[in-house]
Amino acid sequence: MDLIPAIVQDFESKEVLMxxxxxxxxxxxxxxxxxxxxxxxxxxxxxxxxxxxxxxxEVKEIKFDCDADAVLLLVKQIGVACHTGEMSCFHNLVNLEN
Structure with a gap:
């Protein structure tokens, strides 16, 4: 079974969700x-x-990358995407000043 990464993005805001x-x-x-x-x-x-x-x-669009080894789902998110209660799983900001 071949697995590929699926990037999930909000269809309207374009925020990366998970x-x-x-x-x-x-x-x-x-x-x-x-x-x-x-x-x-x-x-x-x-x-x-x-x-x-x-x-x-709710999936609005599915797009594969140029090599077809990753997929992008554009979705209408109902509620929050992250199990922590955040809208996006990408909410841990890295301080680049160090």
Whole structure:
């Protein structure tokens, strides 16, 4: 099973929300249902974002990069994207002055 990184971006604001992993099956399910569906590396299973939390991602566009080894999902985020309660998983700012 080949995994590729999935970058998730808000469709309207263009904010980067999270990074997840997808395989062929999760991409097919995402295309079919319109809900972001990923592969959990820790649990070795398919998971639908929001199935537990209610914070679904409605997929508006799917784009592959030039090498087709990464995918970009543009989504309408329902609720927050990060399990910490933040809108984006990328909320830890690095101080570049050191």
């Amino acid at each position: 990074l997840a992993w997808m395989n062929r099956n999760s991409i097919k399910l995402t295309s079919k249902t319109g809900k972001a569906t990923y592969w959990s590396r820790s649990r070795s299973e398919i998971w639908v974002k929001g199935a537990t939390s209610g914070h679904f991602q």
